[in-house]
Amino acid sequence: MAETANVVVLMPGETLQLPNSEASLTPAQELVLGPGLRRDDGGTVVATKAGVLRRRDPNVYWIDSHQKRYVPVRGEMVIGIVAAKSVDLFKVDIGSSEHASLSYLAFEGATKRNRPNLQVGDLVFTRLLVANKDMEPEVVCVDSAGRANGLGQLSGDGFLIHTSLEFCRRLLTPGCPLIASLSAVCPCEITVGMNGRVWLRAKALWPAAVAAALLERSNCIETEQMKSQLQNLTDCLANF
Amino acid sequence: MKETPLSNCERDFVLLAVREKKRLDGRQTYDYRKVRIAFGTEYGCCVVELGKTRVLAQVSCELVSPKPSRPSEGVLFFNLELSPMASPGFEQGRQSEMAIEMNRLLERCLRSSRSVDTESLCVISGEKVWQVRTDIHALNHDGNIMDAAVIAANAALAHFRRPDVTVQGEEVTLYSVEDRDPVPLTIHHMPLTTTFAFFHEGSRLLVDPTRLEERVMEGRLLVAMNKHRELCALQASGGIRLLQDQVLRCSHVASVKVLELTEIIQRALENDVQARKEGRCCGLAESLPVQRVTVACAHDAVVNNEEARRRADEVVKCAEEPADTEGAVYHRGPHTAQVGEGLVNSWVVDDNEPKSEEEQEEAMDDGDLEGVKVENEEVEELSDDSVVILETQHRAPNVVQLSDGSEEDEVIILSGKDLMNVSSKGCTKETNSSDDVMEVIITETKKPRKRSK
Numbered sequence: 238m239a240e241t242a243n244v245v246v247l248m249p250g251e252t253l254q255l256p257n258s259e260a261s262l263t264p265a266q267e268l269v270l271g272p273g274l275r276r277d278d279g280g281t282v283v284a285t286k287a288g289v290l291r292r293r294d295p296n297v298y299w300i301d302s303h304q305k306r307y308v309p310v311r312g313e314m315v316i317g318i319v320a321a322k323s324v325d326l327f328k329v330d331i332g333s334s335e336h337a338s339l340s341y342l343a344f345e346g347a348t349k350r351n352r353p354n355l356q357v358g359d360l361v362f363t364r365l366l367v368a369n370k371d372m373e374p375e376v377v378c379v380d381s382a383g384r385a386n387g388l389g390q391l392s393g394d395g396f397l398i399h400t401s402l403e404f405c406r407r408l409l410t411p412g413c414p415l416i417a418s419l420s421a422v423c424p425c426e427i428t429v430g431m432n433g434r435v436w437l438r439a440k441a442l443w444p445a446a447v448a449a450a451l452l453e454r455s456n457c458i459e460t461e462q463m464k465s466q467l468q469n470l471t472d473c474l475a476n477f
Numbered sequence: 478m479k480e481t482p483l484s485n486c487e488r489d490f491v492l493l494a495v496r497e498k499k500r501l502d503g504r505q506t507y508d509y510r511k512v513r514i515a516f517g518t519e520y521g522c523c524v525v526e527l528g529k530t531r532v533l534a535q536v537s538c539e540l541v542s543p544k545p546s547r548p549s550e551g552v553l554f555f556n557l558e559l560s561p562m563a564s565p566g567f568e569q570g571r572q573s574e575m576a577i578e579m580n581r582l583l584e585r586c587l588r589s590s591r592s593v594d595t596e597s598l599c600v601i602s603g604e605k606v607w608q609v610r611t612d613i614h615a616l617n618h619d620g621n622i623m624d625a626a627v628i629a630a631n632a633a634l635a636h637f638r639r640p641d642v643t644v645q646g647e648e649v650t651l652y653s654v655e656d657r658d659p660v661p662l663t664i665h666h667m668p669l670t671t672t673f674a675f676f677h678e679g680s681r682l683l684v685d686p687t688r689l690e691e692r693v694m695e696g697r698l699l700v701a702m703n704k705h706r707e708l709c710a711l712q713a714s715g716g717i718r719l720l721q722d723q724v725l726r727c728s729h730v731a732s733v734k735v736l737e738l739t740e741i742i743q744r745a746l747e748n749d750v751q752a753r754k755e756g757r758c759c760g761l762a763e764s765l766p767v768q769r770v771t772v773a774c775a776h777d778a779v780v781n782n783e784e785a786r787r788r789a790d791e792v793v794k795c796a797e798e799p800a801d802t803e804g805a806v807y808h809r810g811p812h813t814a815q816v817g818e819g820l821v822n823s824w825v826v827d828d829n830e831p832k833s834e835e836e837q838e839e840a841m842d843d844g845d846l847e848g849v850k851v852e853n854e855e856v857e858e859l860s861d862d863s864v865v866i867l868e869t870q871h872r873a874p875n876v877v878q879l880s881d882g883s884e885e886d887e888v889i890i891l892s893g894k895d896l897m898n899v900s901s902k903g904c905t906k907e908t909n910s911s912d913d914v915m916e917v918i919i920t921e922t923k924k925p926r927k928r929s930k
Contacts, residue, residue: 243781254784318484330482358485395486436486443499446490450501 247273247284247300271299272310304402307332307432309368316391316430317376319359327355329363332432335373339363343377345385353378353390360391360436362428391428395438396449402433404456415455423448480566483692491693495676495683502528502687507730509685512738514632514745518760520659521637525629528687529619534629536611536637540651543599543606551598552608555583557626563615579623582712583613586627586668586701590709593634594663600642600649607639609662620687623699627670632742635664636749668709669738671731673698675717682723684730698724700731704739 247253253274270276273286284290288302307315309331317329320336328336339361344353355361363376378388408416408429416427425439425448435452439445451466491501498506510528517523521536543550559567559576567573572580587593598607611633613626638659641652674686674694682698683690696717701710708728713719807815 243779246780318482320482330479332481336479356485358482358488360484360486391486394489396490397484397487399481442490442493443497446494446501 245290246288247290248287249285251284253282253284253290253298267296269297271297273300273302274298301403301406305433307402309333309337309365309374310431311365311368313368313431314362314364314388315376315432316397316428316434316436317361317363317432319355319357319361322355322357327361329361329376331363331365331374331376331430332434333374337363337365337374337376339376339378343379344389345379345383355390360395360397362388362391362430362436364388391436391438393438394442394445395426395436396442396446398435398437398449398453400433400435400453400456402431405429405431405433405435408435415452419448419452480564483689487689488693491690492676495681495690498681500683501689504685506682507684507734509734509737510687512628512741514628514742515761516632516636516745516749521633522761523629523633523636524616524761525625525632527621527625527628527685529617530622530625531616532613532622532625532629533616534611534613534626534633536609536633538607538609538637538639540600540605541608542604543602547595548603549599549606550595551606553588553593553595554608554610555580555587555613555630556611557583557613557615559615559618559622562617563622564618567615567618578714579626582623582670582699582701582710583626583630585712586670586710587611587630587634590666590668590701590703592631592664592666592668592703592709594665597663600644605649609634609637609639618688620689620691621672621685624670624672624685627668627701628738628742631667631669632745634662635667635742635746637662666703666705666707667739667742668701668703669735670699670701670710671727671734673700673727673730675715675719679717679719679723682727684734698727700728702728702731702735704736706732 268282270282271291273284273288274282275285277283282298284300286300286302286304288300290298291301292298309315315331317331317337317339319327319339320330321328325341327339327341329339331337341347341352342349347353361376361378363378364380365374366377367375378385380386380388407413408427409431419425423439423444425437425445428436430436435449437445437449437452439448455466494500500506502510504510510530511526513526515524515526519535521534523534525532525534541552544552557576557580559573559579561567561569567576593609598609600606611630613630615622615626638661640654641657641660643650643652672685674683674690675681675696675698676683676694679696683694686694694715696713696715696719698717698719699710699712699714700708701712702708711724711728713724805816809815
C-alpha cells in the first residue's frame with residue numbers, strides 16, 4: 238500500500254468530506270459506513286474514532302484505528318471461548334462486556350437429541366446474530382441456510398493468540414502478504430476472529446505456537462522485516 | 478470485570494511445552510525476563526519492569542508516635558495495590574485473596590527480616606518516630622507481580638532520602654530539604670524473592686512464570702533471600718506437595734538469581750546517583766525506554782490539514798474579544814481590597830471547591846442585579862434536589878449557611894455600604910437589614926448536581 242496520495246486523518250467529531258459532487262450528503266446517498274463512522278441526525282457523516290480514513294470503491298468508507306477491546310457487531314465472525322454450559326445454551330466469551338449466548342440448536346445437524354460436544358474451555362468459531370448495546374450478544378454456528386460453512390468448534394492441537402482488532406482486519410484483507418510469507422515457511426490453518434483472536438494449527442503443536450508468537454510480534458512491522466523474522470522461525474523449527 | 482477464561486488449547490500447549498522444557502518466549506527454565514529499573518525525580522519513586530509486568534513503588538515518610546510496645550523503633554508500612562489497571566480481573570476496593578497474600582508476604586519479607594534499620598528512625602523515644610510508608614501499585618499484570626513488587630520496594634527504599642533531624646538534649650530540629658541534604662535510610666540487606674511455578678505434580682518447574690504460565694500452574698513456591706544466602710521467607714501455595722530436596726534445589730537456584738538481581742538494583746542506583754551528581758536529567762521520563770514502533774521503511778503520507786487550518790481561522794475570527802479588565806484596585810480597609818466589580822462568576826463552579834478563599838469579598842453591587850438574575854435563571858433550570866452554588870435571595874439577615882468544604886470558620890457577608898467598616902477577614906459578621914443587600918449564600922448538598930446545558 239505505497240500511498241503517497243493524500244491521507245486523511247480524522248479525529249472524533251469531524252465530518253467526512255467526500256471528494257466529488259457529494260458535498261452535502263443526503264440520506265438518499267448509498268454510502269456504506271464501516272467502523273468509526275456514523276451518520277448523525279442532520280444526515281452528515283461524522284467520525285467517532287481517531288484514525289486514518291480508508292475507502293474502497295465505490296462507496297465504502299471506514300476508519301482504521303487501534304483498539305483491543307471488542308464491541309460486538311452483528312454479522313461478524315468471532316472466536317469464542319466456552320465459559321459455561323447451562324440447560325439449553327452455552328455462555329461464550331467473545332471479549333465483549335457480556336458473555337454471548339450460543340444455543341445448543343445453533344449447530345449444523347443439531348437436534349434436541351443430538352447435542353454438540355463442547356466442553357468448557359473449548360474454542361468455537363461463531364457468527365454474531367444479535368449484537369446491540371442493550372442486550373447480551375447472541376452467536377450461532379450456522380448460517381441462515383442451516384449449514385456450518387466453516388463455523389463450529391475449533392478442535393485439534395492449535396494455539397490461540399490475542400492481538401489488536403486492526404491486526405486481525407489486516408490479516409483478513411485478501412492477499413495479505415503476512416499470511417502468504419508465513420504459510421510459505423510453516424503451512425498452517427489460520428482462523429481469524431474479528432474480536433482480536435487468531436487461532437493457528439500446524440502439523441505439530443510447537444511449530445504452531447512459534448508461528449503464533451511470530452504473528453503476535455509482527456503487529457507493528459512491515460512485511461519486509463517479517464521475512465527476516467521468518468528466517469529465525471525456520472531456524473527455531475529446525476532445532477526443535 | 479471477569480477475566481477472559483483460559484481456553485483448553487492454551488492450557489494444553491503450556492503443559493506440553495513445560496514437559497519438553499520449552500517456553501513460548503524462548504526462555505530457559507531458570508531464566509528471568511528482562512528487568513528494567515527506573516527511578517523518578519523524587520527520591521523513593523521507582524518503576525520496575527519484569528518483561529511486560531510493571532510495578533511502581535513510592536516511599537514516603539512522616540513523624541508519628543511509636544507503637545507502645547516498641548517506643549524507640551520507627552514504623553515500616555507496606556501496601557500493595559492491585560487495581561483494574563493491571564488486569565481486568567482485579568477488583569477495585571475490596572482486596573482479593575491474592576492481594577492479601579501478597580501484602581502479607583511483603584511484610585514478612587521486608588519488615589520481619591529487619592532489612593531496614595528501624596532504630597535509626599527514632600527521633601524522640603516514646604514520642605516521635607519516623608513512619609516509612611511504601612506504596613506499591615501494579616501497573617500491568619503479565620505474571621509474577623510479587624517478584625517485581627519486592628524488587629521495586631527494595632530499590633525504592635534504597636533510593637529514598639528522609640529529612641535530616643538533630644536532637645540536642647530536649648531540642649529537636651527538623652531540617653527541610655533546602656537546609657540540609659536529606660539522609661538515606663539505613664539498609665542492612667536486600668531481601669529479594671524468586672518465584673517457582675510447578676507443573677505436572679511437581680515434576681517440572683519454571684522460574685518467573687508469565688501470566689499464561691501462572692494460570693496453568695499447579696503450585697507456587699516463593700523463596701526470599703538476600704545476597705548473603707540468608708533465607709528471609711519461604712512460602713509454598715497452591716496445595717502442592719514438594720520434596721525436601723526440591724525445596725533445597727529451589728533455594729540454591731534462588732540464591733544465584735537473587736545475586737544477579739541485587740547487582741542489577743545496585744547498578745541502577747549507582748547510575749541514578751551519577752546522573753543526579755552530574756546534573757543530567759533524571760526521572761522516569763528519561764530512564765524508561767522510549768517505546769517507539771520503528772519500521773525498516775516508512776511510507777510518506779501527506780496529511781491534508783487545510784481543512785483544520787481553515788476551521789481554526791474561522792473559530793478565531795468568530796471568537797469574542799477578550800474583555801478589557803481594568804486593573805483598578807480599591808482599598809476598602811485594612812486587609813480588604815476589591816478588584817473589579819463583582820460580576821457573576823462565569824467559570825464553572827465546583828461543588829467541593831471552598832468558595833473564594835482568595836477573594837476577599839463577595840460584595841455584589843446594586844448595579845449588578847442583572848448579572849445576578851442571569852445566575853438565578855441558570856439555577857432554576859437545575860432540579861430542586863441539586864446543589865445550588867450561588868443562590869441569591871432576600872433573606873433575613875444573620876442567616877449564614879456555612880459551606881461544608883470551606884476551611885474558613887465564618888463566612889463574611891459584605892454589603893456595599895459596609896465595606897468600609899470591615900476590619901479583618903473572618904472577624905466580623907455584617908448585619909444589615911437593608912433591602913439592597915444581596916446575600917450570597919453558599920450551600921452544599923450531598924446530591925450530585927445536574928448541569929444545565
